[in-house]
Amino acid sequence: MDSLITAAARALAAGDPLSALKRVALRDDAPALALRGIAMAQLGDFVRARALLKSAARAFGSREAVARARCVVAQSEIALVSRDLGWPQAALAAARATLEAHGDPVNAAHARILQVRRLLLVGRLDEAERALDGLEPALLPPATRAACALVTAGIMVRRLRTRAAAASFEEARLAARAAGIPALSAEIDNAARILHAPAARLISLGTERLLQLRDVEAQFASGALVVDACRHVVRRGGALVSLASRPVLFSLARALAEAWPNDERRSLLIARAFRGKHADESHRARLRVEIGRLRAELKGLAEVRATKHGFALTPSGKEGVVVIAPPQEDRFSAVLALLADGEAWSSSALSIALGASPRTVQRALEHLERSGKVQFFGKGRARRWLTAPVAGFPTVLLLPGPLPGG
Incomplete structure (x- = not known):
């Protein structure tokens, strides 16, 4: 040479x-x-x-x-x-x-x-x-x-x-x-x-505060019953129940966790889980069915007991109940979490990384572009999407992959 x-x-x-x-x-x-x-x-x-x-x-x-x-x-x-x-x-x-x-x-x-x-x-x-x-x-x-x-x-x-x-x-x-x-x-x-960046919000006893990654790790190891709204799981220590494929059950679990140690009214549970503005007898019947399914899923982690006005969550341990939620909640948060690395992504690459259909990703990008959260350059197959990193956005807890701390 x-x-x-x-x-x-x-x-x-x-x-x-x-x-x-x-x-x-x-x-x-x-x-x-x-x-x-x-x-x-x-x-x-x-x-x-x-x-x-x-x-x-x-x-x-x-x-x-x-x-x-x-x-x-x-x-x-x-x-x-x-x-x-x-x-x-x-x-x-x-x-x-x-x-x-x-x-x-x-x-x-x-x-x-x-x-x-x-x-x-x-x-x-x-x-x-x-x-x-x-x-x-x-x-x-x-x-x-x-x-x-x-x-x-x-x-x-x-x-x-x-x-x-x-x-x-x-x-x-x-x-x-x-x-x-x-x-x-x-x-x-x-x-x-x-x-050192904010990675999540801790919701407990009616208060909220931002957490860094080490704080999230500490919560997972604390023995508290954690309702993880980033991955849609309920966990305590090494025990973990995934409700990612059961959004109604997770909505109920989160609502009960946010109300803990008090109960949550039936009408509010129906509104959050079923998005029903007016609770009728069919909604109440469905709520009873879904609560029964939630009890079965959380067996060993917590009990769901009926009260005069609704339902309450009772953890098996003594450390209480907390909710871990993204600092900013958006139905397209997973797409934003990937784009937050500052690189320019194609829609096909986002589809591969998220394991979602190309059309689903494209609809998400179009919505985010209209709301000014992302931008693109190029045309056709050369089009790339990017966004500036958002301060405090949970770029780790919403990324695809195994459950953190599992």
Whole structure:
């Protein structure tokens, strides 16, 4: 490899794409095309970067399997950053296998981290943790070590293990400082702010207050009966009952929890659960049926007893009842939670991440756009949606994936 290519590669590794371009901007050989593509990606021109990397992959000969695999890894990272979740993951897995087989552990580790980042993005935390098994960060260069620590912190945040997340963020900061890449340090500092941002509201005894993630974690571990309006579950300690697919039962559970230790009137329960303005005998009969179903679901966690005017919730433990709710409640909160990362998403990528139909996501985006909460650029398949992060918005507790703390 000639000296200009070596110098350009070193500049890119140090996070200096402009210096790299000065050395290879006028060259069209395969290594120069690949480096130019990576430089354009670092500068944010993903369209040009994709084209250059595709050209580089074609230009490398069939005997240059490692170079071609590196181009695939770079294309995968661009797809991830631009939220192209439909990009073929089999190609990245094959590239990683090639790099491992040909003795390039650093780029193979980078490919693995990209796989983990995508799994984390779509809420597949168990798979993400398994994919990290066997990776030895101590053997990696500082920039890759920082990326590994950052993705580990992301998993710990989603698991609501805030101490472990804080330790991983600090590890990432130290590695980024050793790498000497200011943009990487800024990315880590920005990601770590989530530990200190409002993540939920605590509703108890008629009062409300904002909670940080560590406070939510503490509530889950407190032994109190927690009605979690972020994930639509009722939990106490390690016991958990999901009511995500039973909205009427969850509405009743939340109404009773917010009224605790008092009872809630039948008319108000009917209004919240069935959205009935006037309670008639059919509503009362249905309420009795649904309360019976709720009793069965909460057996062992709490009792639902009838009172003169309505129903009351009685927890099995002594720690009381609390409701954990998003700071801002909106029926499209899950879409906003994903968009709050500041990246530009396609509607198809949102559909994949949320596990919802494309039409459902499109209707949500159109509603949010009319209300001024999101905006778009581009047309057709190139259209992308984004929003500025909203202060205090629960970007973790509403994201897809396993239940936090479970």
